[in-house]
Amino acid sequence: MMVSVVYFIVYFLLFLVLLALLLFNRKRYSVRAADTPRVSILIAARNEEHNILSCLQAIERLDYPQDKLEVLIGDDDSTDNTRAVVEKFIQDKPGYTCITVTGTIGRAKGKANVLAQLAHHATTDFFLYTDADIQVPPGWVHAMLAGLDAKVGVVTGLTTVAGDRLFFRLQSMDWLYSLGLMQAVSDVGLPVTTMGNNMLLTRKAYESVGGYENIKFSITEDVAIFNQVLKKGFDYRNIYDRSVLALSAPATTFWQLLEQRKRWMRGTRHLPVYMFAILAMHSAYYPVLLPYFWQASVGIASSIFLAKLLLQSTYLHICLKRLGRRIPWWQYVVFELFMVVTSIILILYFFLPTKVKWKGRRY
Numbered sequence: 001m002m003v004s005v006v007y008f009i010v011y012f013l014l015f016l017v018l019l020a021l022l023l024f025n026r027k028r029y030s031v032r033a034a035d036t037p038r039v040s041i042l043i044a045a046r047n048e049e050h051n052i053l054s055c056l057q058a059i060e061r062l063d064y065p066q067d068k069l070e071v072l073i074g075d076d077d078s079t080d081n082t083r084a085v086v087e088k089f090i091q092d093k094p095g096y097t098c099i100t101v102t103g104t105i106g107r108a109k110g111k112a113n114v115l116a117q118l119a120h121h122a123t124t125d126f127f128l129y130t131d132a133d134i135q136v137p138p139g140w141v142h143a144m145l146a147g148l149d150a151k152v153g154v155v156t157g158l159t160t161v162a163g164d165r166l167f168f169r170l171q172s173m174d175w176l177y178s179l180g181l182m183q184a185v186s187d188v189g190l191p192v193t194t195m196g197n198n199m200l201l202t203r204k205a206y207e208s209v210g211g212y213e214n215i216k217f218s219i220t221e222d223v224a225i226f227n228q229v230l231k232k233g234f235d236y237r238n239i240y241d242r243s244v245l246a247l248s249a250p251a252t253t254f255w256q257l258l259e260q261r262k263r264w265m266r267g268t269r270h271l272p273v274y275m276f277a278i279l280a281m282h283s284a285y286y287p288v289l290l291p292y293f294w295q296a297s298v299g300i301a302s303s304i305f306l307a308k309l310l311l312q313s314t315y316l317h318i319c320l321k322r323l324g325r326r327i328p329w330w331q332y333v334v335f336e337l338f339m340v341v342t343s344i345i346l347i348l349y350f351f352l353p354t355k356v357k358w359k360g361r362r363y
Helices: 002-024 052-060 082-090 110-121 140-146 166-186 203-208 221-231 254-270 273-283 285-295 298-322 329-350
Strands: 039-045 069-075 096-100 126-131 152-156 158-161 198-202 235-238 245-248
Touching: 002 166, 002 273, 002 285, 002 298, 039 052, 039 110, 052 069, 052 082, 052 126, 069 082, 069 110, 082 096, 096 110, 110 221, 126 140, 126 203, 152 203, 152 221, 158 166, 166 235, 166 273, 166 298, 166 329, 198 203, 198 221, 203 221, 221 235, 254 329, 273 285, 273 329, 285 298, 285 329, 298 329
Parallel strands: 039 069, 039 126, 069 096, 152 235, 158 245
Antiparallel strands: 126 198, 152 198
């Protein structure tokens, strides 16, 4: 009982600090770069015939000079029509190249191996990364470049889920809420993490760590290279702005969602201790609260539940507002119920002795 009380005190104090930082310590960055250097866009694709066309069409809509774009698509042993879809789209686009990835280099495997090989084909000083199931916004390249300065080696954008179904909307809220928590920490000047579906690395930073082929393999390859780049003395920048807001294809089933989150949770071991603690505190809320219900009065337990709902909804509302988004009030309540179910089931699923399934492979 006493342990639960201490947990809730720490939890709410931490939440209030994060909310205050979100409100009063926002870092703003220019959304448009002054220069337009040549850049390389690197995309790893494996069995993405249903998504890759939308991804490439979004890149074609970028408000960046097309002659300054080098788009490299790595076909990672796809068994569907991914290669054919890509080849048809790029046949009249000289700045686009599809590369069939065979074999591995160095310590890289899976997606990291594809990106490592694409980097060897890149001819520019700026590597922009996105995924085959992502649609980047028109101002993406300008906004990501604007995040650079002489010390910054990695810039991270913002990604959420597309789709109108309630299940997809809940995933979108979860992404923007979690990334909002990370942004508050990042704005204090503490490094958090990056996302490989919306990331910029300078060639100088990438080559300083020897590329993906020279770092220890991880199924969260983006987090791994982020940490290595920071160890080399480079700075970072996270941008929470609609100018870098990319849309991802959603997990279409709850089991797909569990597999995705299990892979992400494996990557949390690479997070800084303070960020791991924040995420662990949030994930443990309901596993702590539900047993507490059996010991505390209904009034006290309900008050704790409502306090969390109010703080979380306020935080999410601010995050959405900054991106020009709105949701009806009842979706905040449904999102809370979604968090109850996913947090408990995911913790149980994470500790099952099974491998992570990702893109038809097991790790």
